[in-house]
Amino acid sequence: MTKRNLLLSGALVISLAGGSTMLYAGSKNSEREAYRAAHQKDVAAMVQKLKACPDKNDPLCLSPAQKNKLSLAANTSEKLGDFEKAGIIYAKLGRDDDAQKMAKSCEAAGNKEGQGRITEALKVRADALILSAESQ
Numbered sequence: 001m002t003k004r005n006l007l008l009s010g011a012l013v014i015s016l017a018g019g020s021t022m023l024y025a026g027s028k029n030s031e032r033e034a035y036r037a038a039h040q041k042d043v044a045a046m047v048q049k050l051k052a053c054p055d056k057n058d059p060l061c062l063s064p065a066q067k068n069k070l071s072l073a074a075n076t077s078e079k080l081g082d083f084e085k086a087g088i089i090y091a092k093l094g095r096d097d098d099a100q101k102m103a104k105s106c107e108a109a110g111n112k113e114g115q116g117r118i119t120e121a122l123k124v125r126a127d128a129l130i131l132s133a134e135s136q
Helices: 003-052 064-080 082-090 096-108 112-134
Strands: none
Touching: 003 112, 064 082, 064 112, 082 096, 096 112
């Protein structure tokens, strides 16, 4: 191979590597945008629910019967080892400490996706509470 061919093949490898990096970076940006859009949609839905709540002092907007039913479901899920489901329900109930405990249990069990979903449920609820308080 001549020196020119070596330089051309080296340039081709570098340009392909650069293109791959750009595609990867672009796909990561797309994922972030999709996450942001889904997060904002979930927050907006929860804000609307909180605004429509007859009791403006209730940050959960759940009846006592609904709270009891969800609490029982969370406890049952936790006992059965379904930490993801229990954590999401605890987040809905505003029991952040219990939800975070379930997220840690998911992590310990190797369920990173479940841990992420619980963390996201906590973030959505926190953001919705802030936005609904600001709009009153």
